[in-house]
Amino acid sequence: MISARDRAEALIQELSPLDRRVADAMRAVPRHLFVPPVALASFDGEDARVIDREADPRDWWDAVYSDIPIITQLDDGTTDLRTASGTSTSSCSAPGIVARFLELLDPEPGTRVLEIGTGTGWTAALLSHLVGAANVTSIEVDPVVAERAAKNLSEAGFQPHLIVGDGAQGCASRGPFDRVHVTCGIRTVPYAWISQSRPGAVLVAPYSPGFQSDFQLRLVVTPTGVAQGRLPGLASYMLMRSQRAVPGRQPDETENKHHLTTRIDPRTIACAPAGADLAIGAMTGLTAHGSDEPDEDGERHRIWVSDPHDPDSWAVAIWRPDSEEYEVVQIGDRPVWEEVTDAYFRWVDWGEPDYDRFGMTIEPDGQRIWLDRPENPLPGPSPTGCLSGN
Structure with a gap:
């Protein structure tokens, strides 16, 4: 059987060219440690289907080390994943788009990062490798998802500061932040993220206005408390719960x-x-x-x-x-x-x-x-x- 290390390296090569620091983080933080034994995956645009580590380990490993999102929750946890039917509400995002957002974020060692949406904990672990776990604050709204992420992170050897709560409020007591990394779609940018950031801070997020296309957003905070930037690419993420459409x-x-x-x-x-x-x-x-x-x-x-x-x-x-x-x-x-x-x-x-x-x-x-x-x-x-x- 192909080792996890070899699978990770093959995925990194598939995603190349990557920033060296991001590639090193993906080598250091194995994705399989953050994917549950039963989840949903979609290959080549097909409908999402169950991947089961016990029933079909090869299929599970192939999915985990492919450039696809792995769905880890349906309908805010009210629907069993094995039904493969419902609205996706939490996932381990596709490695390619995770890498691109980290490159846009461009964190340095010691950079203080606010992450919105802990999810499985994989991106919090990648950030911990990049800047040091003591500098990462990650907020997750769903208590069950947050508990699972904390377990994943601990078993992987990372201890960022984890909060269960509404990410739109940020965390002023842990600021000011140098970077804000958002892992859920947003229609509007909460100003709390800007006010809790120092001048020169960078914010990256999936901007999801909902009119068919969704985008990558990169903003820079100015000394006047205004943030501005552009939309350098496309990205589709699940919406922040507090910003879902009626x-x-x-x-x-x-x-x-x-x-x-x-x-x-x-x-x-x-x-x-x-x-x-x-x-x-x-x-x-x-x-x-x-x-x-x-x-x-x-x-x-x-x-x-x-x-x-x-x-x-x-x-x-x-x-x-x-x-x-x-x-x-x-x-x-x-x-x-x-x-x-x-x-x-x-x-x-x-x-x-x-x-x-x-x-x-x-x-x-x-x-x-x-x-x-x-x-x-x-x-x-x-x-x-x-x-x-x-």
């Missing part, structure tokens, strides 16, 4: 639906590039996802658009072949489909910029997305839901 609500039989039509092919929005997704999400505050599934009338594609804070405001646009116009079903009075298409064509007017031309600024009163430079903020949604600004 679940949508299906209308009852007596509720009015607005049956509309559009000349815009719904796939124009559903298949738009990541730069468009970022701009539309920033300008409207809406979320979206698409689905391909035929019905009794044959082929169709649907894109769902919704207000993450209001379960009564959403719409679905439906593509069918050979259509002159396309059906839009809207629930609520907010014209969400019209907002989305208006924002898309604003993005087109700007020359269709890709996501790496956008950036973010965080201030005590909130965050804003800008194009090319901080002095060029995107218009945002007004209280009425319509776009404001130029």
Whole structure:
């Protein structure tokens, strides 16, 4: 059987080129020590399936040392992993994206790090190797996940400072921090992370506005207490619990639906590039996802658009072949489909910029997305839901 050391080395070579320090950390912190005996893995885009160290050890080891996420919890722990059915709510993230975030973070020995989302403990261990365990503070909201992570870390020989609580609050008593490493998707950056960091501190996080594409975010804290930076890549993570969208609500039989039509092919929005997704999400505050599934009338594609804070405001646009116009079903009075298409064509007017031309600024009163430079903020949604600004 292939040794864990050889498997780790093969994975590092697969991920190369890597920063030398990150590669050394991955050699020093074996991933298999942080993956439970039973978990879920998805190879080559297939549906997630059970991996069981006892029943099929080779399959388990192959999964653990592949560049894929390993799902370790479903539905906040209420669903048995063996069912392989439910919403993923905790995982050991894919090694490739973990390495890229650590490279963006660029910690030095002795750097004081705040980590949001301990998860299995693997990234806390990697950070402990990079900066020293005494300099790592890791916060996990789920007590069961936190207890398991503490056990994993102890058995692996690392003792970072672990906290069970809401990571959005940070940990002022352990600051000021030089780095903030976020391992869960966020729609908004809590200002506590900025206020608890020293000037020059770097924050990296998966920015997950929810409009189809999710992004890597890297911010630098300035002496004025403002943080700003750009979105250097793509990254999809599970959302921080306190920032999850409100679940949508299906209308009852007596509720009015607005049956509309559009000349815009719904796939124009559903298949738009990541730069468009970022701009539309920033300008409207809406979320979206698409689905391909035929019905009794044959082929169709649907894109769902919704207000993450209001379960009564959403719409679905439906593509069918050979259509002159396309059906839009809207629930609520907010014209969400019209907002989305208006924002898309604003993005087109700007020359269709890709996501790496956008950036973010965080201030005590909130965050804003800008194009090319901080002095060029995107218009945002007004209280009425319509776009404001130029």
